[in-house]
Amino acid sequence: MTIAEDAGLSPAGCLALLWPLLPEALVPPAIRETLERTAADLPPVPAVALEFRLVDDPTIDLHQLIEAEQRHLLPAYVAGRTATSPGEASLVAVLSDWMEDARGIPKLFLEWDRPGDGEATAPGVFLALDPPGATGDAARRKRIVALAERLSPGGWGIAAAAIDRVRQVLPTGASINFLGFMLGRDDALRVNIRHIRPDDFVTFLAAVGWPGDAVAASRHFEMLVRSCDRVTIALDFAPELQPTLGLEVFMESGPASEPRFARLFDHFEALGVCAPERRAALALLDARLLPEADGQDWPAAWAMAAAVRSDRDLPWLRVRLSHLKLSFDRHGTPSAKAYVAVRHFWSRGEAQARAPVPRSRHQARTAALEFLLERQGQDDLWRDFAIANGASDHWVTALVGFVLANQPDPRARDAADRARRALLRGRRGGGWGYNAASPPDADSTAWAIRFIRALDPADPAIVVAEAFLAAHFLPDGGLTTYAPTTAIRFVGNAVSRDDSGWRGRHDCVAANAASALTGAARARLLASLRGAQAADGSWRAYWWRHDVYSTALAIEALAAVEADGLGRALAWMRAQRPDNAFDLAWQMLALRHGGPADRDAASDLADRLAADQLADGSWSAGADMLFPDPATPHRAPEATCYPDLRRTYTTASALLALEAWR
């Protein structure tokens, strides 16, 4: 810990770097000064958010995030506080307690409503709760009891009644993720619930006794779930359950790589809860500020804190539109808010937070499965990667679904079956694409076929999809990603542009499709694959930085029909020294088809893979996808890669490999 210099990281620095990104009309100078004064008085944790109303209302609330790893900054702060109100005394008491023992409560959010409006205010305190089972329900409950009692006398009584009422009717997979004690609002309690699926929404609200119009709210909920990565439900107790409702809408990626933000704002504008000028000011906020960049100044205290850190530690700042919220008052009238998050990071801190937690193979399989189950969206899809068209859902879901369909755990099978139904609903022209905004393609469709077949070989969608896939053959017997009959239109282009690269021969796609097709089409593709093998034994990828994945898929497809003839390919694979879990997993899968020495080597790799797993059950992103210009015919050595930053594609691959070496 580096307490002394970190104490200089006042959250006011976040605001100093945020202001140049916001118009003065949105945050006038007087409000800026007020917010800075309030921020300067907060614990020295540089992670804040501003809460904006999306209509013409100047009110801005200030939030602060404190994670358990930052508790070392609290003792000096707490010791220096003199509470001036009962609310502030409660805050100091809860910080004092939590900084000693944060089990089950990995982070706190402090929320100041209308800071500086003249009234003696105390913040709302939101306790983040570990997912069920992570800490142990008894231990977690004990900590919540202690903190609730510090937040308000009798606070636990209200919280206990609300928690029990919600927990008794939670659908499978859903859980409480936040408890909010609204110290400034007559000790009201907010309960946030995650992982409610649209099919369960009305039933859940009815069962919990919510007195509003659940059917009307469900229409908004369904739309929001379709348009984002996660929607949480906020219920208010005071102490009875109130007819108000909040729907908090989260995206994993910032607006620059998440076009669905635009769809959400369109929805809010249509509802009349978002002013166009507010949208214009907030909707595209997505920046990484790096102090080495020309013209990028840094707060004085922050610069000095960086100077005294270790040689390899560097600061940077993330500013982004974090999430949106659609609220309904007691009359069902909607309103909307946007949250702009500003957070300072140390590069070494990130690396430490992501340090591997060595596990046995069995433990690694279990943890990976839990990670993937937890990451399934409320619309039953998985998402990963971030390119100009946003995250992938259908393509990624097809691969993850294929992996889970082959797992013995019944929960995996249930998740896979729900994903299958979601994919079938999203089918277009008999095939699937990168996501709903993208045309259907051969690779997504090949993974979807393999996935659906793993659950039900007789599913009629497979026959249709195989026909769609067969339309991607080129005259030379190879396969392309986008068929000649598939239209690809680009934003801003009135006339079609050169997309010959995306329609060229892609052996990485062919290698996958060879395991999806059947009969003569498969034989034709395998013959083509044999001819496409490079002199060194590999198969060149078009959409990937490395060739391990494409070569492993080719080996897998060819091994299904011929035991011999893979010598060169296996020799190439044997010589690879992957530096990431994704390639390691596919190397293991390929070496299964080699001799005893290869299989022994792959078994050793399984231990290495298990040892590299991160605490949350995932592996660091290693699936380095490329996103070439559509006219580019071949992979360029300097191509920018887009890894699976949510770690889903890599983790699914690792689980598949570990399962193969069970």
Added chain:
Amino acid sequence: MSSGTERLRAAMDFLRQASAADVAGLPARVDYDALAERAAARGFETDAAAMAEAFRILVRMRLAHGGRASVARQKTATGQPWLRR
């Protein structure tokens, strides 16, 4: 009055020799004058422009030694979006 080079060198020396005690009391706003004053109080004659440049150099030197690999991998999406057919 020292030259620009000397002021930059002084600023670099101040940053290299700074300790946690030098962080206390500095403003959490962009204010290189405050940094220059802190440096002067420690016997380093410099100015705001030199402090700004020295800090940038310090960060770039660490960057050159692989200090921020995790951020470097997080590319912002580029390329041209395509439309649903």
